[in-house]
Amino acid sequence: MKQILPENISTYGGEVDSLFFTITLFVVLAFAISIAALIIPLFRYRYKEGRKSSRVRGIGMKQMRWVFAGMLVMALCDFYMLYAEHSTWVKMEETLPEQEDFHVVITGRQWNWIFTYPGPDNKLYTADDVIVNRMNSSLHVPAGKNIIIDIKAIDVIHSVFFKNIRLKQDAIPGRTITRWFNVTKPGKYEIACAEICGVLHSKMRSYLVVQEEDEFNRFLSELYAEKQK
Ligand SMILES: [Cu+2]
Structure with a gap:
């Protein structure tokens, strides 16, 4: 089929x-x-000879x-x-899965998604967090792990849409909405905005890059090294 x-x-x-x-x-x-x-x-x-209409x-x-x-x-x-x-x-x-393997923040802004990764201390919302804030960027996550995402917006309502995960969630200014997913297949997939949020709404496209664990860890250390510069 x-x-x-x-x-x-x-x-x-x-x-x-x-x-x-x-x-x-x-x-x-x-x-x-x-x-x-x-x-x-x-x-x-319909009309038939000799049949009277009835009134209901x-x-x-x-x-x-x-x-x-x-x-x-x-x-x-x-x-x-x-x-x-x-x-x-x-x-x-x-509900959230009992085991939380990786936690990231996705923030909508006009007009791109901002990804916030935990820093080397592996904790979010600390000084060493790494923020990726540009158009057409990618969110990297490890395959087969429970990924927790905090969804936020800083200006207007956006909606983060991972069509291959079947997850779509409004991102609302002033609120943090937590969702999760576990992706089984490595690859590169689209992240779109599914809520008209201004003139460049259609350009608000990012990618979800699902990697095997060692590859993902390499990505993270490169990300940390880049931040150190
Ligand atoms: Cu948007």
């Missing part, structure tokens, strides 16, 4: 994709039923029960989707 969605590289992306297809199925069914309810009567009740006032339970039936089916589908997505939602948005 041809791949419909971008390649998934995260541990939880598969769950998001199956939810996506489940919800799409419900929506397609609802669409088909609505269109059928519009089109079938056009043919079924839509008052009383006789017609109303169809309204309630539709509402009930809609509500059941909604609750089913809430039920189906709950565990994935909790895993992605409401």
